[in-house]
Amino acid sequence: MKIIITGGGTGGHIYxxxxxxxxxxxxxxxxxxxxxGAEHxxxxxxxxxxxxxxYGLRVKGIERKFSLANLSSLWLFLSSLITSYRIIKKFKPDVVIGTGGYVSGPVALLASLMGIPTFIQEQNLIPGITNQFLSLxxxxxLASFPESQKYFWRKNRVVFFGNPVRENTWQGNRANLIKKTKLSLNKKTILVFGGSxxxxxxxxxxxxxxxxxxxxxxMQWQVLIVSGKEDYFNLKEEAVHSEYKGQVEVMDYLHQIGDAYDLADLVVCRAGATTVAEITAKGLAAILIPYPYATGNHQLYNARFLEANRAAVxxxxxDxxxxxxxRELVKLMSDQERLSAMAQNSKKLGKRGAARDIVEGIYDSIQSKTFS
Incomplete structure (x- = not known):
């Protein structure tokens, strides 16, 4: 079977x-x-x-309010339709799957209009504007949250599967991380990161x-900060000269985030859809600080879902x-019973088999039409 997967812009649409x-x-x-995806x-x-x-497309997002920049974005969108058509005609896919981001629009739209079985995977509780239109x-x-259905215009087309996560995110090995850092297996660990x-x-x-x-x-705890490149040198310098040096490890990026999840007892992070899916697949308690400028404030809705299920603060x-x-750190660091309960609640929300279930559903849809 030939499959096109289209989407990007952030790790939440790529992974x-x-x-x-x-x-x-x-x-x-x-x-x-x-x-x-987008070529740059x-x-x-x-x-x-x-x-x-x-394969890369030249395309830009369209702002939700009128602006002259939208004229350029519209032109790029139209030209990307031509490129997308050429890719589809040459590759001849049996299935097309959009994973969100504006770049998924041209390919998924054309494929669906050409009669190719096309699916979109929505990671967030509140759908993005591209997926909202494509749902027509x-x-x-393919929704990641059961509550997402009510936010789509075509509710009968929404099926809950959970958000696919790579197996290495919940099958990591803490020993790999210990080998290349000064972190200890004998201390509890706070993992801090901000997404991709x-x-x-x-x-x-x-x-x-x-x-x-x-x-x-x-002194019973240690911290691993995955800072991103922008803050790395300043944070590294500050950590080295702080009174807690030796207990704070700073890394700019970690390709095998699963190794850090395997070491962590508590996570402090954003609430992007992939992050939420990964920490629940692993079963980790979290303090979530949603990115306030995400489109439609979707990270806040993701975070509140975990909070309502007592899996996160x-x-x-x-604020x-x-x-x-x-204050929030102390409450959790000093209360192992609450920390363990949050971790258990988090794991109940996790969908480790989401990728398998989605692929199975797509096969069923194509072969027997039971999913169509």
Whole structure:
């Protein structure tokens, strides 16, 4: 079977597609898969590294309010339709799957209008505008949250599967991380990261808040900060010269995030859909600080879902202070029973088999039409 997976812009739209591609290959090694994304975005680097062919489109997002920049975006969209048509005609896919981001629009739209079985995978609780429009033409919407159905215009096309995550995110090995850092297996670990692009607000507040925590409590813990490239050198310098040096490890990026999940007892992070899917697949308690400028504020809705299920504490960036974060950290660091309960609740929400279930559903849809 020939499959096109299209989407990108952020890790949240890229990695679910990779998970599906790996599952299609696991199901049948003869399956042929290509990815279509934006030619100058992170997917152009990540996809080939994962061993899949990549085709780039010149396309920009359209702002939700009128602007002159939208005229340029519209022109690029129209030209990307021509490129997408050529890719589809040459590759002749049996299935097309959109994983979100504006770049998925041209390919998924054309494929569905050409009668090719087309599916879109929505990672967030609140759908993005591209997927909202595509839901009018595609065969099915593959939702990551059961609550997502009510936000789509064509509710009868929405099916809940969960968000696909790569197996290495919940099958990591902490020993790999211990070998290349000064972290210890004998201390509890707080993992801090901001998603695929880092998060300066979280990084800076975290280091300052640690100074407000009682030293006797703090000495039982250690911190791993995956900072992103922008903050790395400043944070590294500050950590080395802080009173907690040796207990704070700073890395700019970690390709095998699963190794860090395997070491972590508590996570402080954003609430992007892939992050939420990964920490629940692993079963980790979290303090979530949603990115406030995400389209439609979707990260806040993702975070509130975990909070409502007692799997996370939510602090909005507007309310984020050194003192607030320190208070929430102390509550969890000093209460193992609550920390364990949150981790168990998180694991109940996780969908480790989402990629397998989606691929199975797509096969059923094509072969027997039971899913169409």
């Amino acid at each position: 679910p597609g990779i998970s599906l591609a790996q599952e299609f290959k696991r199901r049948d090694g003869s399956n042929e898969i290509i990815f279509v 975005k992170m997917e152009a680097e990540i996809i080939p590294r994962e061993g899949f062919r990549f 033409t595609v065969r099915k919407v 692009k880092g998060a300066s607000a979280i990084n800076q507040t975290l280091l300052t808040s640690l100074k407000l925590i009682d030293k006797a409590l703090w 939510v602090i909005t960036e507007e 984020l202070t050194d003192e607030k974060l320190a």
